[in-house]
Amino acid sequence: MPKVLVPLADGFEDIEALTVIDVLKRAGIEVETAGITGSLVMSKSGVRMHTDSRIVDMEVLKHDGIVIPGGDRSVESLMKSEKVMKIVQLLADNGKMVAAICAGPLILSKLGILKEKRATIAPGLEKNLGRPRGERVVIDGNVITSQGPGTAMDFSLSIVQYLMGKSEALRVKKELIA
Numbered sequence: 001m002p003k004v005l006v007p008l009a010d011g012f013e014d015i016e017a018l019t020v021i022d023v024l025k026r027a028g029i030e031v032e033t034a035g036i037t038g039s040l041v042m043s044k045s046g047v048r049m050h051t052d053s054r055i056v057d058m059e060v061l062k063h064d065g066i067v068i069p070g071g072d073r074s075v076e077s078l079m080k081s082e083k084v085m086k087i088v089q090l091l092a093d094n095g096k097m098v099a100a101i102c103a104g105p106l107i108l109s110k111l112g113i114l115k116e117k118r119a120t121i122a123p124g125l126e127k128n129l130g131r132p133r134g135e136r137v138v139i140d141g142n143v144i145t146s147q148g149p150g151t152a153m154d155f156s157l158s159i160v161q162y163l164m165g166k167s168e169a170l171r172v173k174k175e176l177i178a
Contacts, residue, residue, distance in 0.1 A: 002064040002163040003030040004097070007055055007084050011073025014043040015149040016101045020067050023156035027164050027172050034058060036081045044071045060087050061094065064163060070102020070122065070148065079107055088113070092142070097162055099144035101155050105129065108143065119145040153178050 004024060008017060017033075024031050035041045035051040042048050066088060068078065078084045085107070092098045092113045100108050105121040108114045109128050117140040118131045126132040136151040137144065137158045144162060146155035157178065161169035 001028055001030055003032065003062060004159070004163070005058065005060070005063045005066045005087070005091075006031060006033045007036060007066070007068065007078055007081075007087070008033055008041045008049065008051055009036045009071075009074040009077035009081075010042050011044050011071045011077070012041065012069050013071035013074070013102055013149060014045050014047055016071070016104075016152050016155075017043070017069035019152035020069065020101075020156045020159065023153070023160060023172060023176070024067075026175065027160040027168050029160065029163055032063070036077060036084060044073070055081065055083050055087070058083075058087060060090055063091065063096065065097025065099065065142075065159075066091050067159065068100040068104035068107055070100075070104045072103055075103040075106055079110060085111060095142055097142050097144065097159070099146075099155070099159055101146040101152065102148040105145045108145070113143060114145075117141065117143050119143065120147050121145065122148050 033051040034053045034055045036055045039051045102122045120138045137146045
């Protein structure tokens with residue numbers, strides 16, 4: 001069973017994080033949430049969430065990928081975390097899936113992961129990408145990017161397809177009536 005890391009910081013975008021977590025779990029993918037400053041984080045809309053672990057305790061290469069939710073404040077905090085940046089780079093360097101939505105692709109851009117990749121990002125942030133695309137979800141090799149809360153379901157199902165195959169993504173999509 002694939003295992004995916006979802007790092008969370010205060011201000012994370014609720015829909016982007018929780019949709020990913022729910023859809024991936026429905027597909028049988030193990031999801032580990034990790035707080036960057038502790039195990040209690042608060043979403044952009046004020047929802048408190050206990051994470052499975054703390055980012056400092058990560059054994060990164062046990063994961064098949066990482067999903068970075070958006071939320072401006074959260075993404076800023078994630079970018080300031082040396083540990084998070086090292087984790088994202090290590091997973092990318094090892095050919096693992098690296099997925100980001102909304103402002104999340106800023107982290108991938110800052111690390112140079114998107115240098116030769118097609119990607120999408122929240123509208124208005126396209127100048128931060130070398131090869132921006134206007135599509136809702138863009139998959140280029142092991143990198144999956146998406147635009148924002150309204151694209152969270154498509155993004156999540158794309159991750160399922162990448163990790164589990166098209167038939168599993170279609171099964172989950174049908175179950176969700178998406």
